[in-house]
Amino acid sequence: MDKEDLSFKVRQDTGVNVRECYQCGKCTAGCPVGERMDLRPSVIMRMLQSGDTASEEEILLSNSIWLCLTCETCYSRCPMELDIPKVFDYLREKSYAEGKVNSQSSDIVTFHKSFLNAVERNGRLHEMTLILDYKIHSGNLFQDITLAPEMYSKGKLHLLPEHIKDKKGFARLFKDQFKKRKS
Amino acid sequence: MKIGFYPGCSLTGSSREYNESLLAIAKEAGIELVEINDWNCCGATAAHNLNKELSLSLPARNLAIAESEEMDELVVPCAACFNRLVMTQHELSEKKDLKKVISEKLQMPFKNEIRILNVLQFLEKHIVPRLDQLVKSPLEIDVACYYGCLLVRPQNVMKSERFEDPMSMDTIMQKLGANPIDWPFKTECCGAGFSISKTEIVGELSGKIVRNATGRGAKAIVVACPMCHSNLDMRRPAIDSYLNMKMDIPVIYITQAIALAMGLTPRQAGIQRHFVPVNLTVNR
Amino acid sequence: MTEFEPKIIAFVCNWCTYAGADLTGTSRIKYAQNVKIIRFPCTGRIDFMLLLKSFGEGADGIIVSGCHPNDCHYTSGNFHARRRWIMFRGLLDMLGIDVRRIQYSWVSAAEGFKWADIVNSTVNTIRELGPYTEYEKVAGYLEKEANQ
Amino acid sequence: MSELIKKAAALLESKSVQVVIGYGKGTGNRTRTIFATQVTECENLIFDSRCVQNLAVYLTKLEIKKLGKPAIVAPVPVLRSILQLAVENQITESDLVILGITSESELIDFESFAAIETFLTTHKIEIEEKYTKTIDAIKAMPVAERFAYWVKELESCFKCYACRGACPLCYCTRCTVDDNQPQWISVASHPLGNLEWHIMRAMHLAGRCTDCEACYNACPMGIPIHLLTKSMLQDVADNFGSYGPSLDKQNTLSSFKPDDKESFIR
């Protein structure tokens, strides 16, 4: 494994040695979103094994890594006990940091960003803030337009957020970490 | 003994009824759940998808707070929060250098030793032993116990033995007088965090779950996770559109089932907050 | 100053650990050079006097290893050896001879990995404990006398 | 102890034995060992609290054996040694007559070794608290300090082997310390040789020692070597249950249980 290889970095960060994968495909077979993926989990493992730069780029640009639900089914059944979700976490973080998020996944990533924005702001998630932030950033202004009032009527939405008290200490956790990207 | 309680964000909002019913049954059983002070969001899926350090530091702050309040146990009813907290505890106990980094960020004493209980573990330990006295009106219906992903996987970290076919919720439901069915979708994924961003995926995955449960004769689906609940209940229109038919099977929290069996009113159990109407007297 | 290289002597039985160490070799698993093996027919043969002799001759650490309980080629040599180790270990401890310097283990003919692990972890332990200067001082008396 | 004298005399008289091994009055307040071969010599036999020497040591000595069949005055510690010697095939019942003495200084007859064993079940070896406390204190020292303590204690040993000579269980024809092929232990007295000698002596007594303290009593330098054997007695009890000689039980070290504790073995 070359130090420049993505597989080497994966191993350093997650402890997963992709060479152990013998391509049985059980991860893909059990993946709830396998059908929808452009690169399926076992294929991504194979591409990582190849050490081929173009393949590595393809992985980071893929839709698959964002479609993964982290349901852990693949890991729980993998005969080699490879922690694929952890590998995907690493790939996602890298793809996001390098601005390589697949356009089809932008709503997923927007949602995650809105989520963390909301958390950073209040310390806890205020669902109303999240939904509004997501709507603005995703442009899906009319999605679930009837849902919010119904939730509100069932007492499931609060208009005002709760704040945590130790704002300073909490802000430290976000420092130098997750950057808001105004995209 | 003080039992610490970490509600998590959902329980203060979209899954209020889970919180209400849990506190109601704890009160019935004479157990005090002490909400830990100034807790924060666990970071959920978003944090571990985008930033590893945040995915560890956010849960770690809560663990450190619980420790500082000298809690022996911390009950985390939300399966997603539970999973993040346990994963963090595991990761930081395996990797000492990482723990050092996080501890420095927290600037709090942090031993990483607290015992974290999910709702089923909490019920088994503290409520089930008292159920014999507390069950007033048994629920005599066929139910499908749905565990989802986060309570059972990864099995080595969650310490779940029967991760393909868990039974702990089934056993509790049996004790409430219900008949839990044997079905193969107990731990299939519902679509989790895609509720808003990829609603159509939730419709498909949750639809398969609802279809199998209904097909096997269940009259209600019992859950222990706010995400599963909102996907199966609130996202029913997406499910119906995927299945191309209207499904009316209700989805209740295990804590609501216990509350009802204890004879509490549906309102006390928060049943009125559901999107799919709940009628549990079907096969009486 | 060069790094301290512990001198470690290993007393192993022919049937299990010696064969296990052979397997380590056949499997090309690497381990530290510090440990050198002396072959015995059985752990039952390993006289505590030889362990004592080893410290007297300058060993920093000792490994004693044989067949797992019930697996002894000679039925019960390892069981007898185990009793002897228990008593010997207790006595050494009472005398302040550091029992951490003697690693006892069971390594079967199939445990090539375990052998490498035992060797490496023992080398690390002894490296941390440092040279056995206390014993050397006692043992060195003779040499000093001869030199004078 | 007129009864003892009478009994001993009768044994010699009837030629049931050829020698009576017992305690007699020594110079000053001390006692000495008496080997009475004549009826008249029995008059000198005494028994009181000063009689602590372990007479069993003579049972395996060639010079004494030459005198013929012995009768031996045997208070409890001697009885224990006799039993252990029996376990080790060094004496047989027909070889000797035992003039047993209870802790209440009363004479007691033993028909067989088995009878001794039965008697000893009510006279179990017990390590006095003052010793257990000392042992605990030594074991509580940091390991290097403990080693230094013993090296210092053993410094005064000049290998007179009085400990060996006094021990009823050191009956080897040739002691390993005298073996030079190979030279297990160097003969000269120096720190390493002393340490090795005492380790070897203690190990050879592992599971055999009956805690008579003869070695310590014999040591001209007062080295607390009995602490080593006492500590090992504790180890025997902790690891294998009981200690003390037993005819049907084999020696601690020549027997085993498949489930002996082994927490220290990897």
Add this chain to the structure above:
Amino acid sequence: MSKIGVFICHCGENISATVDVARVAEAAGQLEGVAFSTDYKYMCSDPGQTMIKQAIKENGLNGVVVGSCSPRMHEPTFRKACQEAGLNPFMCEMANLREHCSWVHDKSEATTQKAIDLVRTLVEKVKLNKPLFSIQVPVTKTALVIGGGIAGIQASLDIASAGHQVILVEKDPSIGGHMSQLSETFPTLDCSQCILTPRMVEVAQHPNIKLMTYAELEKLEGSIGNFKATIRKKAKSIDEDLCNGCGTCTTKCPTKKIPSEFNTGLGMRTAIYVPFPQAVPNKPVIDKENCSYYQKGKCKVCEKVCPTGAIRFDQEDELVELEVGAVVIATGFDIMQPSGFPEYGYGKYKDVITGLQFERLASASGPTLGEIRRPSDGKIPEKIVFVACAGSRDPAKGVPYCSKICCMYTAKHAMLYQHKVHHGKSYIFYMDIRAAGKNYEEFVRRAIVEDEVNYIRGRVSKVYEENGKLIVKGVDTLLSAKPVEIEADMVVLASAAVANPGAEALAQKMHVSYDSYNFFSEAHPKLKPVETNTAGIFLAGACQAPKDIPETVSQASGAASKVIILFSKDELSRDPLIAVVNRSPAPVFSTCVGCFMCASACPYQAIGEELITNRQGKVIKKVAKVNPGLCQGCGTCVAFCRSKSIDIQGYSNEQMCAEVIALLNHE
């Protein structure tokens, strides 16, 4: 004066790649007492051995150290070479420079230094070696064969046909083993029972074979040539001499609902039963666990209907002691129950079965008389999914190794299914097709091309039931890992072949080594595949590792030939590495004081008493004495002896002490 020769082997490059062999030889040459030292490419080769022999003769060497591979590999080779040069073979020792040095360390100064240390240690040892002479022991020419499957049957027949006595012990009521359960065999598709049953009958009728069924090894003592085996004959509750095998009892027995082991639970048997119609011996046994009389004290129907009065309810287990000269272990294998894979639904869904169960379904003698019908409702399945590697090559939940036979039998299963259900569809999920064997690859190709079995490269993640179908969620990794879902009527799991549950206990009884999977270990993976590390005990068949039938039969014949070689002489020589009690001139005679702690510790009861008498015949001393025929040379007694009066030849106190000193002291 020692004149030692040191011979350092390069072992091709195996040693010389990391050890500076020339330096080792040079350093050895400078040791005191070393008269000759050299290195050579292959010491074990003919020129290498010649070099040793010449050096011995030319330099008058009286000791040899060969620094090469493990003595466990070539000690006999080099000792023999020395002997041929006129040197006592026990004056030759080996320093293990390969397994314990060059293979486990990188090339460095320290590695070479370690090699020098090892050589010096053995040089010091060999200086103290003494010429020893082999011990001759008589050979009992009876073989014990444990296990009556095809391996045990073949080994027994071969040994018996060579004219030696064989005792064949089988734990079940009949011989036949797993092979008798199989339907057809790959790659020829001949019927398993048709080729096996004649052999079974031959065993029963062979004058040299004594068959003991429903019996197990209880204890094995002694050593090569002279073992003493204790066999437990479990009570069959039948007088075998009186029973004529009419079968009336088995038809009348009222307890009929016991899952048949032979039919892997797919059929039922009675409490008094013959496992299968072709059983040998064809006489029933009573299964006490399930018999009404034994369990409830009432019934005795079998006794009433037996025409010969052969039922014996009071029969007890019997222990039989046998003298044997060699043992063949042929205890076979077992199938891993796939219940460790809950995702496959075995145990939950009746129509998810193992490969062995499929064999019974496909067998003409099976519960469906050879028709492929699914267990749940007896319907003929229209679609079958076979899952290969359902336990094998799965370190997480199964075994890491390849079970070797599954690829072939799964191809066979699919083929048999296609032959019997022409319109049916079969799918095989596989990872690799391992068809290395005569006509094996051709067989698999036939299944794919002619019988249209659908091979899908990928594993199955989950099997579950929906609407009466088994939904199999798999993947086709050859189509960009496309998820595949098949609605099947039956699923067959090729579960892993594992060691028998009793293998570990049996190995411990016989003191043979076994691997981490509890398969018995061969003495050398290549050159001694049928020997164990315990002389006189040989291996046949799948008890050593998963094997197919041809391989099993060849190994059985191999083991048999080893036994026949052993039996070809009346006496055999044993290494004289045994304990000896010292002797010295009068009046000491021996330093032994006769405490006999050695005797109580000896695992072989090899230590007895010797009475030393004076001229008048009076006993003056009782000392220990080793019986050289019984002593196995473990040396436990040596470490016990306080006066160092007992010592072991070849590992003597002097030698071991010299080794310790030499190992720890370099310049």
